[in-house]
Amino acid sequence: MMELLSPAGGYEALVAAVQSGADAVYMGFGAFNARRGARNFTDEEFASAVQYCHLRGVRVFLTLNTLVTDRELPAAADALRRANAIGVDAVLVQDWGLLALAREIVPDLPLHASTQMSLFTLGGANEAAALGMERVVLARELSRDEVREICAGCKAEVEIFGHGALCMCYSGQCEMSAVLGQRSGNRGACAQPCRLPYGVDAPCRGAYPLSLKDANLSAYLQDMERMGVDCLKIEGRLKRPEYVAVVTGIYRRLLDERRLPTAEESAALEQAFSRSGFTDGYWLGRKGKAMFGTRPENVPEPKELFARARETYENGKENRKIPVNLRLTVRRGKPVRLSGACAVRNGVTIALATGDTPEEARNRAVTAEELAQRLSKTGGTVFTADSVEVELDEGLMVSASAVNGLRRELLDELAARRQDIPKRRELPASPLPDAPAGAERMAFTVSIARADQLTEALLAEKPAIVYIPAELLDTMDLSACAGRTELCAVLPRVFRTADEQPLRAILERHPEVTSVTVGNWGHMPIVRGLGKTLRGDLGLNVYNSRAVAFWRERGLTSVTASLELRWQQVRDLGKYADCEAVIYGRLPLMITENCVTKNNVGCTHGAGSVLTDRMGAQFPVLCAYGCRCEIENGKVLVLADKPEVFRCGLRYGRLRFTTETAEECAAILRAHNAGTITADADTTRGLFYRGVE
Structure with a gap:
């Protein structure tokens, strides 16, 4: 199934995304990501966030997708090393120098080509794949036929934007905010001049010819899966956690149930955030004025919708229960053994806990049903007992505390293994050779x-x-x-x-x-x-x-x-x-x-x-x-x-x-x-x- 990728501009938004069904989240820490206005994460918060996600089977992508100066490259290299050590699943990059540095110092860390690389052709996508990029994020302006062609021939995974804000300019090619206000969109500081009014061959009288509506491709998810899109991204690292929860939850249901959105779901998406409604113009290859819209100032918050959204993830709410298959073996004269297995991406995690030898029953022997019931009590963890098998010799006794202890030990071990950090190399950066002298005459x-x-x-x-x-x-x-x-x-x-x-x-x-x-x-x-x-x-x-x-x-x-x-x-x-x-x-x-x-x-x-x-x-x-x-x-x-x-x-x-x-x-x-x-x-x-x- 197509991966659902949600934004996490801060820890609360991360929890909202995960508890609402995201398969993966993208997030930033430090100064090198294309949404510096988001709260983002400290190093400690980021490490905790990765553990939180991995325990629940959610992948984490770090955004280091901005342009970097020579003076900033050492700090960017440190960010890459930290990401590698923390165990992030991939890093999004734009800058060619940072890309070359990443391939050298963290060669095992997967890289994704950010949409800031301005990739919109099959040839460009395959050039990125040849560099070792595991995934390319395509330009938002492509039509479904163009995306289909790239999916059919691309040697890397393909990710597209499915919901959220559209830039007027091709990502990675906009200089308007930088030139007019010194706030570079290529460095995560865009001032959004496209949302301001302009006149075209006329004085400015309140028209907004550069302000595109947000994209909403919720009606085309099955088409995307059939053509081979690997990942659908929801835009919104500057959005509220409630927005993330609403949009992620709806797209999760649509993907799982393989259906179109209901009228109620469409209304909820629009309530959560829109600019005069939504557009699917680029996807359908229909450009024009119908794609443009604005968001008035002081739009009232959809309090009821957001209150319901908060109920789905606040106060320790756990919607991401991990099914576990448990097998308890109680044999006369042998230590009690509890094994467990749960699915992880592309495999299965297995753990084993061993207890004391069971005693002979003095009054009433324990039953298999009683043992299974005790093992099923996984409350307070992210696990739920999907199946429980008990092999039990008659006439034996195992205390409730012993069974509970085995269950806790086993689930702790499974949790630790799900959060294992992959073994990856970290190599020193080789210094650049001495550069030739610059030209004496221009x-x-x-x-x-x-x-x-x-x-x-x-x-x-x-x-x-x-x-x-x-x-x-x-x-x-x-x-x-x-x-x-x-x-x-x-x-x-x-x-x-x-x-x-x-x-x-x-x-x-x-x-x-x-x-x-x-x-x-x-x-x-x-x-x-x-x-x-x-x-x-x-x-x-x-x-x-x-x-x-x-x-x-x-x-x-x-x-x-x-x-x-x-x-x-x-x-x-x-x-x-x-x-x-x-x-x-x-x-x-x-x-x-x-x-x-x-x-x-x-x-x-x-x-x-x-x-x-x-x-x-x-x-x-x-x-x-x-x-x-x-x-x-x-x-x-x-x-x-x-x-x-x-x-x-x-x-x-x-x-x-x-x-x-x-x-x-x-x-x-x-x-x-x-x-x-x-x-x-x-x-x-x-x-x-x-x-x-």
Whole structure:
């Protein structure tokens, strides 16, 4: 049966999840998880929580799924070691450097690829599996047909989100909270700017074009099981324990009874939490305005529903009774023996307790029925006697206290074995080799969004690399570029399994394009074997030196530093590959499956739209590959007038052209070459000096 995975943002929520029927829980401790706003757990609480869960047959997954700086890696390594020693069942990761470190220092600890890795293709899922990931958590935006295709071909387990909040942006690709408020969603501190009002090609007047309803896929559980989904995740580590209990309990019943939710259950799910109801739009492949909704402030608590929920797990309520088969042997002249067995994941736990030799009865001999009745009294434990067998020679006597003592000893032993910590290796982390020196001089590269931006005037300024969206290549005459610059194809940040072969075919048709970007795990099957230079793009979220080394080992010649890093952090990156950073242009804030433009003003056939917030700030919305859209920052990043950008050891500084005219593109590159670029009120320094939480 499909595993039901529930959130545990604190100890009470953990108990609520377990007592409501979760097969597994996901939880965090420390600073390295994608819900730092949740209460989370101290080390001691976490160890206790793992024991609590394992006793009841519930698995525990630790979330270490945030981006980590070089300075934070030692603490993250300590968290991995603690998780390994405590006996967690798996760790979710996003950061490439942390992934490489985990494989080295705790090689036996199972790893899951977090949804923050932005996995949405079969190729990407299998790349993660080839790295040793036991499970991949797919992007929420996939349809059921796309999930089915991945399940059929993926070499790892597949987990999907079944209930709870939907991010407007693809997980792992959102920079809106970071750029606008220094609170990084990639580091567990998202301020949820998508829940605020915006206008689309109009002033902000209270519409919420970025606020998606919560997902509710409770009607499709049997479909998921048939297609091979291994795990259904309930989102909500910031939610109340009562919410966890209500939602987990309903999904537990639906899975066990293999049925659709009743009207009463659907109403309870909506009462527990919703935003103008729910959506199943992505699952059904139906995007549009119907997927959007808000939650008014001061929504009254569903007191009756939550009170009933608390009754199911508070005050030591134990719903997770473990069936035990007991067998008592009482033979004349031999010690009394009590054996017991209970099921555990993929096996059976067996224990044995031995007592004194039984005495001859002086008055009345004990009966098998009396012994069975005593053994059945398992109250105060998580066990319940499922079957009791008694082998008894006639005429013997065994005291009630002796039987009770054997029962307690046996059940204690079974409990201890269920909580056994697996034997796993813990190895030292090998230091990174000395990194090559960074580049002494930074060359300028340019990326274009439209074919008309690549002109003779731009080429005359001799950009080191011109990045061109792969989907534009067939529409462009690139002969004028021959021998003048490196042409690099930019693969789309978001695509689907069906796009893999068409994208590869485009690259094969253009030998004049000598390099290609890798911005997602799913790009690797597309580019492998083409003989082109591979360059890491922004979508990889390269955040630390081990991440640079990780991608260099996989054949990348250069990587692009995360735009969340301060200049000192960029400077200190080990330059195991050439490093690039965006130093000019509008920073990408979101890439969305739902088209903001089409939903609100109708399709503009590539022209995009403009998003306006409450303060009047405007954000261009550009069309992206596959009828998706990319929201750009309203202010243009300018860094090349600052000396620090030239002290970072960067091989390349990228000028990211989006809304600029062809004439502006050439003029801006010319100003960079001449050292005359300047900042004004409409420009920003981004996060180059501020960094993020």
